[in-house]
Amino acid sequence: xxxxxxxxxxxxxxxxxxxxxxxxxxxxxxxxxxxxxxxxxxxxxxxxxxxxxxxxxxxxxxxxxxxxxxxxxxxxxxxxxxxxxxxxxxxxxxxxxxxxxxxxxxxxxxxxxxxx
Amino acid sequence: xxxxxxxxxxxxxxxxxxxxxxxxxxxxxxxxxxxxxxxxxxxxxxxxxxxxxxxxxxxxxxxxxxxxxxxxxxxxxxxxxxxxxxxxxxxxxxxxxxxxxxxxxxxxxxxxxx
Numbered sequence: 565x566x567x568x569x570x571x572x573x574x575x576x577x578x579x580x581x582x583x584x585x586x587x588x589x590x591x592x593x594x595x596x597x598x599x600x601x602x603x604x605x606x607x608x609x610x611x612x613x614x615x616x617x618x619x620x621x622x623x624x625x626x627x628x629x630x631x632x633x634x635x636x637x638x639x640x641x642x643x644x645x646x647x648x649x650x651x652x653x654x655x656x657x658x659x660x661x662x663x664x665x666x667x668x669x670x671x672x673x674x675x676x677x678x679x680x
Numbered sequence: 681x682x683x684x685x686x687x688x689x690x691x692x693x694x695x696x697x698x699x700x701x702x703x704x705x706x707x708x709x710x711x712x713x714x715x716x717x718x719x720x721x722x723x724x725x726x727x728x729x730x731x732x733x734x735x736x737x738x739x740x741x742x743x744x745x746x747x748x749x750x751x752x753x754x755x756x757x758x759x760x761x762x763x764x765x766x767x768x769x770x771x772x773x774x775x776x777x778x779x780x781x782x783x784x785x786x787x788x789x790x791x792x793x794x
Contacts, residue, residue, distance in 0.1 A: 596780055607770055607785035615780045667736050670723040
């Protein structure tokens with residue numbers, strides 16, 4: 565069964581420093597991986613996805629993610645954090661048990677706190 | 681293009697009642713999925729609809745049901761509400777139901793069961 569793990573409940577960084585939010589996955593076959601962000605009292609916003617191709621994926625708001633097949637990881641990164649990046653971040657993998665299914669399996673989420 | 685809209689945004693119900701939540705996908709999107717978000721269980725998949733057909737269902741009791749209309753709008757219904765049904769219910773739409781399509785989420789409906 566597909567699964568996703570986010571090993572850190574919270575990540576604290578200072579504004580201007582680089583940030584990394586970790587994600588590891590377990591899937592059969594090639595993974596389809598996604599990152600979403602959730603601000604308080606809001607729905608999830610899509611940041612980026614990995615389907616195939618380059619291991620470094622660029623997304624919205626200056627975020628990028630590095631796909632590492634050997635380590636089964638898909639870490640979210642940003643070179644310079646902003647206070648406004650403070651939010652809850654979710655990594656997700658597409659469930660490929662059934663063809664053409666939209667089901668996403670989410671990690672438990674990581675709270676990112678960027679301090680001025 | 682307007683995003684995914686969900687109504688109502690907030691609901692307060694009592695145990696034993698039933699509730700219907702509505703979701704309007706992004707124009708042109710034909711796939712709609714529903715998720716339940718709680719502090720304890722995180723984000724859990726409820727069901728997915730594509731062209732008025734339920735394509736997938738999560739591990740929830742039969743009290744949870746849904747449907748999709750010909751205009752792709754979707755509703756989910758929860759009958760005989762329990763305290764544990766208190767959650768944020770999120771609807772997401774995508775153009776197709778294919779594996780590589782990202783889903784776009786609405787703001788959610790916050791359901792409180794008293």
